[in-house]
Amino acid sequence: MARVTVEDCIERVTNRFELVLLAGQRSRNISAGGELTVDRDNDKNPVVALREIADQTVELEELRDSLVKGLQKVAEIDEPEEDELMEYMVAAMGSDDETRNRDTAISESADAGVSPKV
Incomplete structure (x- = not known):
């Protein structure tokens, strides 16, 4: 040059x-x-x-x-499939039900004067 x-x-x-x-x-x-x-x-x-x-x-x-x-680079966002999203939501809702059941059992035990087993 x-x-x-x-x-x-x-x-x-x-x-x-x-x-x-x-x-x-x-x-x-x-x-x-x-x-x-x-x-x-x-x-x-x-x-x-x-x-x-x-x-x-x-x-x-x-x-x-x-x-x-x-x-410049274009990055594609990898969004979860609809089936995967539904499975995740069902799993999350199931864990909420389990938490509610445990909380209810603790509450009922406390009302009865019994020490809860967690």
Whole structure:
């Protein structure tokens, strides 16, 4: 990568880290079949991408958008099946009935003056 190319790009993209991200994204676009806006001159894709940025032949905002889109991930939420949900609800209701029965037995034992066995 020619130093002159990077120095020309710094006039357009002042942050070197952002320049690396944008040039990398443009290089990937070229590798995927994107049209070149400058002559290749036997240069590799990263150098061509830097030359395009320096010559202002590519839109930086479009590169930023495609970079962000490429880094975003879509996560699917794994929701329980309806049958599993019903089983869970029945199990939860069953445990509530058992708790109520135990509480009732303790209450009745206390009313009778008997020490409850838990």
